[in-house]
Amino acid sequence: MFFPKYQRFTEDQRLLENMGLVEKSSVTAYLEEYYEKHPLDNSYEGILARRSGLTKEQVVAYLDKLDYLAKVVDYDPANKAPILKQEAQKLYRFHVNSEDNAEYILGVNNYYIEDRKIKNFAV
Numbered sequence: 302m303f304f305p306k307y308q309r310f311t312e313d314q315r316l317l318e319n320m321g322l323v324e325k326s327s328v329t330a331y332l333e334e335y336y337e338k339h340p341l342d343n344s345y346e347g348i349l350a351r352r353s354g355l356t357k358e359q360v361v362a363y364l365d366k367l368d369y370l371a372k373v374v375d376y377d378p379a380n381k382a383p384i385l386k387q388e389a390q391k392l393y394r395f396h397v398n399s400e401d402n403a404e405y406i407l408g409v410n411n412y413y414i415e416d417r418k419i420k421n422f423a424v
Contacts (some may be wrong), residue, residue, distance in 0.1 A: 314326035341347070341358065346364065350357045 311328050314323070315330050317323040318326045318329060346360045348355050350360045353360065
């Protein structure tokens with residue numbers, strides 16, 4: 302119930318200050334003292350934090366996550382397969398006793414890709 306009276310008091314104080322009848326109102330003095338102790342951060346993250354009600358650290362974390370997700374969306378895995386060196390591949394020769402007496406070469410790579418798919422499921 303007292304809110305309209307306080308609101309009217311602050312309006313009157315600011316009006317008197319703007320008219321030049323009062324040197325400095327209590328409202329202006331309080332705001333100046335408050336902003337000296339708690340200066341406004343006018344950086345992009347600071348403005349977002351003030352408008353959203355989050356802390357600046359939370360805003361920075363969300364912006365970093367959004368940057369990461371934007372990079373994931375733009376990722377193009379074409380031509381980014383692992384390149385095998387000649388030393389990584391061993392060649393084994395074996396001879397097959399058959400009519401044509403053929404000799405075959407088998408190439409074996411020395412790297413393994415671990416399968417990490419979830420294999421527990423109900424049937």
